[in-house]
Amino acid sequence: MSSKESNLKEKFRIALNSTAKVISDDFDLNKKNFEEKKAKDIISLEIDNLTNPSDFIRLRAETDSSALKKKFSSELIYKKNLPSNNSSRSLYNIAEKIRYEALGGKMLKGIEKNFHENYSQIINRKRKDQLKTKEDVPVAEAFELYMLKNFHKIKLNALTSRMLNFWEKDFENSIEKHKEFLMNNLEDQNTYSSKFSQILEEMDIFQSDEDNEKEQENQDQGQDNPSNDDQNNDKDDSKDDNNDQETQASLDADYSIDEFNLDEQLDEVESDEQSSEQIVKKNIDNINLDYKIFTTQYDEIVKAENLENADEATKLRKSLDQQLIGFQDVITKLANKLQRQLLAKQNRAWEFDLEEGLLDSSKLPRIIMDPYNSLSFKKEKDLDFKDTVVTLLIDNSGSMRGRPITIAAICADILSRTLERCSVKVEILGFTTKNWKGGQSREFWTKNSKPKTPGRLNDLRHIIYKGADTHWRQAKNNLGLMLKEGLLKENIDGEAISWAYNRIKKRKEERKILMVISDGAPVDDSTLSVNSGDFLEKHLKKIVKFIENKSDIEVLAIGIGHDVSRYYNKAIKITDVNELGDVMISQLSSLFETKKKYH
Structure with a gap:
């Protein structure tokens, strides 16, 4: 078997198990380190025995069946x-x-x-002479x-x-x-x-x-x-x-399995894997059956650059830069200190006595003493740290107006620049509503005879300030748009976190960290006026609990002037940029130090 074919088969195996992980809702099935890659995953995959097209069908069906058993079948109920x-x-x-x-x-x-394809081919194989x-x-x-x-x-x-x-x-x-x-x-x-x-x-x-x-x-x-x-x-x-x-x-x-056919099958399985992301979204949407949404037709997801023209965005960025001047020394020290700490956790492990790599100068004396000794080489170990993405989800509500939103924008700016220097990709998102008092959603509700307990009753606005694959320099003007007059309205946190979760979940990086920056509880007067008082808060707690306990995504919340620990397991409170420095260093350092223990 050629190395290319072997590599494609390994990709096929990983894709199958990645799909199984999502279907089964068990994100601890397949940790991506070298030792565990060799271990058997959710099913016993005989990838080496692929000899005809039916093997691909069988493997995909068996993977799905095993994952569904894990998701839907309780051993206790079965035995009972x-x-x-x-x-x-x-x-x-x-x-x-x-x-x-x-x-x-x-x-x-x-x-x-x-299932249909697999069972059909099994049926066609049955042979009974008598x-x-x-x-x-x-x-x-x-x-x-x-x-x-x-x-x-x-x-x-x-x-x-x-x-x-x-x-x-x-x-x-x-x-x-x-x-x-x-x-x-x-x-x-x-x-x-x-x-x-x-x-x-x-x-x-x-x-x-x-x-x-x-x-x-x-x-x-x-x-x-x-x-x-x-x-x-x-x-x-x-x-x-x-x-x-x-x-x-x-x-x-x-x-004869050739690379073209393996590629074709791999494409299909990866397509299945992408489709299975719908399951995760469905799980989140169904976490709390009491949480209803009257209509989503007026919601929008918008890129920040589309909220304002380029000239105005430049002006707002300059305004943010002026706010940064007073903290320049603090920010520089913070960025350098944070960068040193994070980089120190990266490539500091070496493998020695290798046949190729960098020459190990510490072993040269033995060559001088005995020329028959072979040269010794070393190379840095590939650590998991670099394979990381961080999403910053920033509350863009009216209560953040003034100093809080400025602090949040500064946070985003510092984190984005510093983490990118350490090869950590950063996405920056914001959430608010398009209107006060319910907007078009409430008008639509009124025209439909105002049914009782309609659920969320406002038009969402989710903003992408910076994509994970966009460099900070290309998106820095967007961060100034947080200071845009009239942008900050209501905050419906649960749905925003669900949105951010679904975005980061699709990323290929192994390490995924979601940082939420807000100033307290979710508030939308339109929604809360026609539902229970804890309607939005209860949903937020359910969503956060799901992500913290049922996914491989790590969540850290920063409360601007408010304690948000009642919503998040990992939560810190800050009131000033001067305080932000030490707090962020300690929190991020501890976060990167040990990986999340899966539940």
Whole structure:
């Protein structure tokens, strides 16, 4: 195998597990250090055995299934509702697998497609020479075909239809009347599995101990095999079997994996990975079912340079620079000290006694003493520190007007310049609303008869001052726009943090840090006047708790003149730029010193 092919296969494996990490909601599945890359991840991926296209389909489906099991299936509930009849347990296991896979298919079309393709090719591989009686078809295998046909909507071929025919009436007699109930309770594992356990216990299909032993022998086989959909008339069986044989011949043909095909598959998996980011957003959106939004049609995400013309932006930047003059000495010392501390944590580890790299001068004396000694080389270890991105999310509310927003802009300016010198990318975002008193959203609500408890009732304005890949020099004028008259209005923090989270989550850097700079609680008079008083605050707490406990993103909050520790685990309070220096150094240094412990 060529090195290029090996590299592509490794990328394929990483992409699969990255997708699994997002689907499963477990961000501790796949830490990116060298040792753990060699370890097995959420599933056992036999990447080295890729020999035909069906292997790609199988791997993607197995990855999705394993991730969905981790996300949707509780081992405690599974064991709690396990049937007492041993012969029913293999069927119960299949029913649970189909449940969480069906949920995944509903969640993302890409997952549904992977399952359909995989089960279809498994069905096409089934070969039974003798199918004369019910005894020729293991009940677990037939039950999986029944579940695939009815719950996954997989289309059966002629052979698998005949296999299911032996058992289908038995299944329908017991399950058909409960099918709608089961379909409606896919998301409730306890309700679904307890009902299925009851159904299986009452099924009169295991007549003897001998049958029980047969089913036990086929338990594992039933797990890995499938079946599904429309039955065909016997008169078409011969034609369909020929088609099946042609399909199988195509699947089983010798297939040489080349770099083009691997690239194509990798592109598809990476597309799945990007689609799976929708799951994370959906999880955040569904954290608090009580949090509602009346309408999003008037919300906007805007680049700062589009808020004002270039001349005005330059003037505002000069105004910010004038504010900086009084703190120039403090800022210079801060930037230099912070930079020294951060750089000191970077490339200070070396690997010695290598065959290539930088000449290790400390070993030269031994060469002089004994010329037969070989030269020794060294190189700096690649540390994780450089692979970092920091998002600054700044409260642009009216209560920040004056000194607080100036301090926030100075913070952004200092952090952006200093961290970029240390090879840390920085994104700067702001959040406010487009209008006071609800704007167009409230007008729309009024025209629609003012329904009770409408949820968030104002037009959001989320501002991008500087993208992570934009250099500070290119975006420095944008930072002055924080001082723009009339910009600062209301603050709806929960949705802003959700927005910032979704942006940073898509970044490829390993280390992701979200710093929130605000002056206290979320406030929007329009929303709070028609909802509960803690409506926005409760949502903020839920969002922050989710990010802190369920993601690999580290959150640090800086309260301008206010204590925000009731919202964030890591929170500091500052009142002046002079205080900001030491506080930021200590907080950032400690943040970079040890990586976040995943939950």
